[in-house]
Amino acid sequence: MPFLELFVGGLLVGGLYALMSCGLNLIFGVMRVINFAHGEFLAIGALATVSLVAGYHLPFLLALVVVPVGMALLGLLLQLLVVRRLTDAPLIMSLLATYAISTILVNLSIVVWGGGYQGLPGVLDGSVPLLGLNVSRSRLVAFGVAMAVSLGVWWFLQSTRFGRAIRSVSQALELATISGISVDQVRNVTFALGSGMAGLAGVLMAPTFASDPQLGSRFLIKAFAVIIVGGMGSYPGAIVAALLLGLLEVFGDYEFGQIIGSALLYVFMLLMLLARPRGLLGVGIRV
Amino acid sequence: MKMLVFLALLAVAAIILPFVCGEYALSFTIQLLVFAALAYSWNIIGGYTGYTHFGQVAFFGVGAYVGALLTDAGTPWFLAALAAGAVGAAMALVLGFSMLRIKGPFFAIGMYGLARVGESFALGFDGITQGGTGLYLTPVDLRPIFYTLAALVIGLIYLTQRLDGSRLGLQLLAIREDEPTAEALGVRTTRLKIGAFVASAVAPAAVGSIYATWLAFIDPTTAFAPMTELTTIAMVLLGGMGTVLGPLIGTVILSVVNELLWSRFPELYLGLVGAVILAAVLFMPRGIVNTLARRAPTWLPAWLTVSRGTLRRLSVAPKHV
Numbered sequence: 001m002p003f004l005e006l007f008v009g010g011l012l013v014g015g016l017y018a019l020m021s022c023g024l025n026l027i028f029g030v031m032r033v034i035n036f037a038h039g040e041f042l043a044i045g046a047l048a049t050v051s052l053v054a055g056y057h058l059p060f061l062l063a064l065v066v067v068p069v070g071m072a073l074l075g076l077l078l079q080l081l082v083v084r085r086l087t088d089a090p091l092i093m094s095l096l097a098t099y100a101i102s103t104i105l106v107n108l109s110i111v112v113w114g115g116g117y118q119g120l121p122g123v124l125d126g127s128v129p130l131l132g133l134n135v136s137r138s139r140l141v142a143f144g145v146a147m148a149v150s151l152g153v154w155w156f157l158q159s160t161r162f163g164r165a166i167r168s169v170s171q172a173l174e175l176a177t178i179s180g181i182s183v184d185q186v187r188n189v190t191f192a193l194g195s196g197m198a199g200l201a202g203v204l205m206a207p208t209f210a211s212d213p214q215l216g217s218r219f220l221i222k223a224f225a226v227i228i229v230g231g232m233g234s235y236p237g238a239i240v241a242a243l244l245l246g247l248l249e250v251f252g253d254y255e256f257g258q259i260i261g262s263a264l265l266y267v268f269m270l271l272m273l274l275a276r277p278r279g280l281l282g283v284g285i286r287v
Numbered sequence: 288m289k290m291l292v293f294l295a296l297l298a299v300a301a302i303i304l305p306f307v308c309g310e311y312a313l314s315f316t317i318q319l320l321v322f323a324a325l326a327y328s329w330n331i332i333g334g335y336t337g338y339t340h341f342g343q344v345a346f347f348g349v350g351a352y353v354g355a356l357l358t359d360a361g362t363p364w365f366l367a368a369l370a371a372g373a374v375g376a377a378m379a380l381v382l383g384f385s386m387l388r389i390k391g392p393f394f395a396i397g398m399y400g401l402a403r404v405g406e407s408f409a410l411g412f413d414g415i416t417q418g419g420t421g422l423y424l425t426p427v428d429l430r431p432i433f434y435t436l437a438a439l440v441i442g443l444i445y446l447t448q449r450l451d452g453s454r455l456g457l458q459l460l461a462i463r464e465d466e467p468t469a470e471a472l473g474v475r476t477t478r479l480k481i482g483a484f485v486a487s488a489v490a491p492a493a494v495g496s497i498y499a500t501w502l503a504f505i506d507p508t509t510a511f512a513p514m515t516e517l518t519t520i521a522m523v524l525l526g527g528m529g530t531v532l533g534p535l536i537g538t539v540i541l542s543v544v545n546e547l548l549w550s551r552f553p554e555l556y557l558g559l560v561g562a563v564i565l566a567a568v569l570f571m572p573r574g575i576v577n578t579l580a581r582r583a584p585t586w587l588p589a590w591l592t593v594s595r596g597t598l599r600r601l602s603v604a605p606k607h608v
Binding site for chain 1: 403556
């Protein structure tokens with residue numbers, strides 16, 4: 001078994017999972033809404049990047065900025081139009097609504113981009129020697145940016161006034177409200193931030209993986225596994241679990257083939273749900 | 288009593304239907320009945336017991352594969368459907384002990400994940416299931432399938448009506464409204480939850496098997512389609528969760544709407560179904576039956592809109608104060 005190659009590959013994939021799952025987990029923590037449309041922000045982010053860079057010949061760096069901002073705005077729009085009305089309703093309502101939004105977005109993506117796979121050749125290609133291995137440049141950049149942004153958002157949550165407001169809404173809604181925090185504002189910003197993070201993950205994924213409109217659902221279930229294993233609502237938990245599950249997936253793929261390899265993630269998630277529902281670093285939220 | 292008359296009328300209509308309508312209408316009605324059976328089953332665990340069940344399609348898919356494999360091996364399709372139902376019950380019993388300990392978002396993601404595990408395994412173990420190629424079966428006569436499904440759905444409506452008026456039904460509603468309090472008052476919550484879960488798994492597994500027979504084909508994406516899950520729950524929600532006639536009303540309306548959308552706009556079908564479901568969630572969250580019960584026009588017979596407004600705390604009050 002080429003242990004080092006697999007280990008590095010797993011970590012690199014895990015970085016992208018971290019970025020995507022942190023956004024999902026943040027939204028769950030603040031609103032107690034499981035956002036089934038989260039994967040579509042990733043897919044549309046990736047497809048929009050392909051269009052901008054390969055179609056309109058704009059620089060990749062520009063897409064790296066514009067697309068996440070666009071996805072954040074799309075997220076804000078959805079939050080204001082739909083999710084806001086369902087945040088305090090029974091869970092099944094927001095679940096159905098976000099799932100319905102997900103099908104709408106998938107369908108629209110198919111209309112816009114077609115059903116096929118789209119690659120982005122010629123961006124960040126080549127490889128870099130690292131630890132005696134040749135590591136693909138696009139994957140390395142994706143990992144670096146993803147980890148930097150995930151950790152940066154963590155710093156934002158820990159150290160800024162607004163970050164503390166987000167955490168207090170997530171941990172003690174009633175106390176946050178009577179402390180004068182605008183819960184609506186926190187929820188809007190969080191939903192936009194989370195959607196932007198998924199969009200960024202999509203941009204970073206575009207040069208490495210072929211993108212298609214169904215990309216979202218494949219990655220969403222992995223993000224679910226990550227936030228369950230890491231602990232629902234726990235930000236650092238999601239980062240640790242993302243790297244862990246990236247490794248598990250890569251080694252599983254190598255040992256058992258791709259289909260059973262990714263099924264391993266869900267099986268691990270189910271075992272975690274049964275053995276320790278609050279996850280590795282979760283704090284046992286009341287639901 | 289009036290309910291019995293209504294069910295008898297439904298039965299008569301079902302008996303007559305195949306003689307007066309064409310192949311297309313029969314096929315449409317079969318699909319409607321499949322969803323009605325799924326909706327009534329989901330109503331038991333999701334509507335009455337209040338668990339956010341997002342993985343019913345796991346039972347449907349496993350049932351479809353059990354049925355298809357048995358039929359392939361020469362078993363008559365109705366025996367295969369019975370066997371699939373039994374497998375579904377056994378699966379729910381085992382899962383019930385473990386999965387029902389977790390609640391809310393955990394249960395929802397857990398069951399959703401389970402359905403995805405099922406799909407992956409159906410794809411991965413292609414020695415048994417033929418993987419993505421799918422299993423092809425010999426087509427059979429549609430009428431016996433239609434009558435079986437009609438009988439099953441009428442039975443499920445009758446059972447739901449009995450449940451709704453019974454002590455058992457009230458105990459399930461108590462679990463939905465406030466599980467710890469229900470337990471403190473002496474409701475045997477664990478036993479009842481597992482019972483409701485098993486009861487809600489039998490018909491989906493059996494219907495999955497019948498569905499495979501009807502299509503004469505099954506593959507992992509058809510068997511475990513998330514769209515089946517979404518549509519089923521939306522039907523219950525639109526009609527009215529935890530009501531006797533809600534699932535039927537929701538199924539009929541959404542089936543007709545979906546069929547119209549499918550025939551007119553095949554390319555936008557998924558998105559339009561999503562939009563319809565979104566509209567139902569946003570504008571009709573209590574469902575048609577519960578809304579009618581509140582503002583029933585006087586010409587509507589009262590038994591049509593039986594619903595307990597006072598117990599609907601979870602569906603009305605915000606979660607956070």
